[in-house]
Amino acid sequence: MLDFRVVPPLVAALQSQNLFVREAAADQLGFHPLTPRGVFAIETGIFSSLVGALHDQSNHVRRAAAHAIGNLGCAEGVEPLLAALRDSDPYVRRASAIALGKLKDPRALAALCEARVDSDLMTREQVEEAIALIDPAGVLLQQQGLKEPSADALVDPLVSVVRYDHTEGLRAARELGRIASPRAIQALVEGLEGDTWGALAHSTLKAIVEELSRLDKQLATRTLCDMYRRLPHHHVKKDGIVSTIAIIGGPEVVKFLRECLSDPDATIVKSAKSGLRKLGYLI
Numbered sequence: 001m002l003d004f005r006v007v008p009p010l011v012a013a014l015q016s017q018n019l020f021v022r023e024a025a026a027d028q029l030g031f032h033p034l035t036p037r038g039v040f041a042i043e044t045g046i047f048s049s050l051v052g053a054l055h056d057q058s059n060h061v062r063r064a065a066a067h068a069i070g071n072l073g074c075a076e077g078v079e080p081l082l083a084a085l086r087d088s089d090p091y092v093r094r095a096s097a098i099a100l101g102k103l104k105d106p107r108a109l110a111a112l113c114e115a116r117v118d119s120d121l122m123t124r125e126q127v128e129e130a131i132a133l134i135d136p137a138g139v140l141l142q143q144q145g146l147k148e149p150s151a152d153a154l155v156d157p158l159v160s161v162v163r164y165d166h167t168e169g170l171r172a173a174r175e176l177g178r179i180a181s182p183r184a185i186q187a188l189v190e191g192l193e194g195d196t197w198g199a200l201a202h203s204t205l206k207a208i209v210e211e212l213s214r215l216d217k218q219l220a221t222r223t224l225c226d227m228y229r230r231l232p233h234h235h236v237k238k239d240g241i242v243s244t245i246a247i248i249g250g251p252e253v254v255k256f257l258r259e260c261l262s263d264p265d266a267t268i269v270k271s272a273k274s275g276l277r278k279l280g281y282l283i
Helices: 004-013 019-031 038-043 046-053 059-072 075-084 090-103 106-117 121-134 139-143 151-164 169-179 182-193 202-215 217-230 235-247 251-260 266-278
Strands: none
Touching: 004 019, 004 046, 019 046, 019 059, 038 046, 046 059, 046 075, 059 075, 059 090, 075 090, 075 106, 090 106, 090 121, 106 121, 106 139, 106 151, 121 169, 151 169, 151 182, 169 182, 169 202, 182 202, 182 217, 202 217, 202 235, 217 235, 217 251, 235 251, 235 266, 251 266
């Protein structure tokens, strides 16, 4: 049974000076079991209030508003959610994709297809799920002439993620390895070579080396060895290279690690010994 009494205080709370109150109000307007849905949400002002909240200064409020609009089930929610799909915050974009999937409106397909190349990998996943909910058999995509993005289009947004995003860098490296196009391989090399200060998270560095090794062992070996020799005084970077190159394996890597045993830096020598032991050599 709907209870319209819950509406006015929640709508008013969307104007609170406290962002946590605004976020909670948006959540309740979308998820409270007694909140009016569909046409009732429009007539009571819930829908318009939530659309306004999509422009809130807080990304938490915008995200909650996007989720709430998807739960209201109003076809009118498609256009504001399509705009929110271009929000600067990835969490808002993810919420918008989820909401569009719930609404299942074919008008969203074109924008969702464009969002397949979003720089945020989790947004990409939510976009694919939304497309599958709207058009499970892919018939509408064909009718509208909407095609899969090219490999290069998928790669380009991931280049900066690999190099600068400590949270998503590992996932981006794995995705580049999955794509496995010439541009994706080059992006992995750029991820290594661009790390001039050894700032890559170790998990990201390891993932890049693993993927590059799987796709082209010789290129992976050559890239790391050349980088090591170009950085004679960069301890952190050099040690990162020595610590991960054993992943590749092979005669060239063994030769390189043996050379590192004569490095004046004791830490690098220790890493070289560890790498050789991993490859089956008793040091």
